[in-house]
Amino acid sequence: MTHRAASRTQGIEPFYVMEIVKEAQRLTEAGRSIIHLSIGEPDFSAPPPVQAAAVKAIDAGLTQYTPALGTDALRQAIAADYARRFQLAVDPERVVVTAGASGALLLALAALLERDRTVLMPDPSYPCNRHFAAVLEGRAQLLPCCPETRFQPTAEMIEAAWTAETAGVLLASPSNPTGTSIEQPVLAAIVDRARARSGFLIVDEIYQGLTYDHPPSTALSLSEDVLALASFSKYFNMTGWRLGWLVAPRALVPTLEKLAQNLFICPSAIAQHAALACFSAEALAIYEARREEFRRRRDFLVPALRDLGFDVPVVPDGAFYIYAGISRFAANSWDFAFDLLREAGVCLVPGRDFGAAQTAQYVRVSYANKQERLEAAVDRMDRYLRRRL
Ligand SMILES: Cc1ncc(COP(=O)(O)O)c(C=O)c1O
Numbered sequence: 300m301t302h303r304a305a306s307r308t309q310g311i312e313p314f315y316v317m318e319i320v321k322e323a324q325r326l327t328e329a330g331r332s333i334i335h336l337s338i339g340e341p342d343f344s345a346p347p348p349v350q351a352a353a354v355k356a357i358d359a360g361l362t363q364y365t366p367a368l369g370t371d372a373l374r375q376a377i378a379a380d381y382a383r384r385f386q387l388a389v390d391p392e393r394v395v396v397t398a399g400a401s402g403a404l405l406l407a408l409a410a411l412l413e414r415d416r417t418v419l420m421p422d423p424s425y426p427c428n429r430h431f432a433a434v435l436e437g438r439a440q441l442l443p444c445c446p447e448t449r450f451q452p453t454a455e456m457i458e459a460a461w462t463a464e465t466a467g468v469l470l471a472s473p474s475n476p477t478g479t480s481i482e483q484p485v486l487a488a489i490v491d492r493a494r495a496r497s498g499f500l501i502v503d504e505i506y507q508g509l510t511y512d513h514p515p516s517t518a519l520s521l522s523e524d525v526l527a528l529a530s531f532s533k534y535f536n537m538t539g540w541r542l543g544w545l546v547a548p549r550a551l552v553p554t555l556e557k558l559a560q561n562l563f564i565c566p567s568a569i570a571q572h573a574a575l576a577c578f579s580a581e582a583l584a585i586y587e588a589r590r591e592e593f594r595r596r597r598d599f600l601v602p603a604l605r606d607l608g609f610d611v612p613v614v615p616d617g618a619f620y621i622y623a624g625i626s627r628f629a630a631n632s633w634d635f636a637f638d639l640l641r642e643a644g645v646c647l648v649p650g651r652d653f654g655a656a657q658t659a660q661y662v663r664v665s666y667a668n669k670q671e672r673l674e675a676a677v678d679r680m681d682r683y684l685r686r687r688l
Pocket residue numbers: 339398399400401402425471474475503505529530531532538542543
């Protein structure tokens with residue numbers, strides 16, 4: 300037998316962040332106290348009404364396969380939530396329930412990306428996106444984005460990068476790792492460019508709901524041609540439940556359905572039944588209180604990092620990340636993050652996972668941790684940086 304990995308796997312990089320997380324683990328086991336500002340998931344678990352709904356579903360034996368596109372009840376509840384939040388009528392038939400945003404990204408790209416075609420995406424951006432393209436034997440083309448455009452591409456940048464090989468664009472708003480959103484007029488111009496070029500536009504709205512300076516928005520308000528995806532992972536605090544969704548143009552749904560049937564059969568039945576409780580008044584009140592907590596943490600941490608000498612060129616308006624420049628302290632964020640971890644016991648994510656352009660000068664700081672831990676981390680970094688400078 301030979302088990303030579305298929306060539307399509309060769310360009311796929313591991314999560315480099317795991318190297319630093321492993322080191323943090325080793326130090327913890329050796330008795331050191333480590334504060335994680337590295338976490339990409341809320342520090343809250345699903346609220347009590349959602350947990351109770353899951354237990355009820357199990358007790359009632361609602362654990363069989365569901366339709367591949369998700370239960371009618373959940374597709375309708377998700378559509379109703381667009382009406383509630385955005386005054387937007389979304390046909391439930393366009394809602395495809397998936398195994399997290401990850402499932403939605405895979406389905407969308409599998410449906411749309413031809414082999415050897417490219418997808419334009421920002422640098423920095425969520426690392427898995429370029430690897431989804433690679434698994435499908437397409438390619439990511441990274442567009443270096445700077446603070447002046449909130450680390451997001453503009454319509455002009457997309458137009459300039461578009462070639463005969465370009466199949467479409469994949470954006471995230473708010474973004475991981477920068478926490479910045481694309482302003483609606485900019486997004487509207489991008490929709491126009493993608494349409495003019497007969498390409499697709501996928502907008503990852505996984506951090507939808509977690510915005511702090513403006514009401515949340517959706518690309519679906521701009522056009523029914525956009526594929527918008529979201530998740531129960533972040534705002535709804537359900538990372539491990541593996542549930543998300545995609546809203547697609549009507550004509551694409553049969554293709555997505557046959558892909559979903561073959562690749563996944565269906566998303567988790569228990570998670571789907573539980574997720575219905577996310578939209579109850581009781582759960583929504585809890586989510587909004589938690590969103591406020593994230594906003595308070597951001598408002599503490601951005602000025603605190605600036606006082607320490609980090610460069611935070613754009614105040615993030617969403618998610619729970621701050622993209623912070625470390626050029627004042629070091630030439631390379633990889634070495635800086637390891638040294639900070641070992642010397643000060645604070646774990647940050649070096650920019651390396653998120654692209655190539657300027658990622659050596661940045662770290663991602665997550666505030667998905669309790670306020671007192673954030674304060675302790677700032678004290679530790681203060682002492683460390685005083686020694687270092
Ligand atoms: C931008 C972005 N998209 C997609 C995902 C995948 O999330 P999930 O599959 O848990 O919904 C993440 C997770 O961190 C993310 O940050």
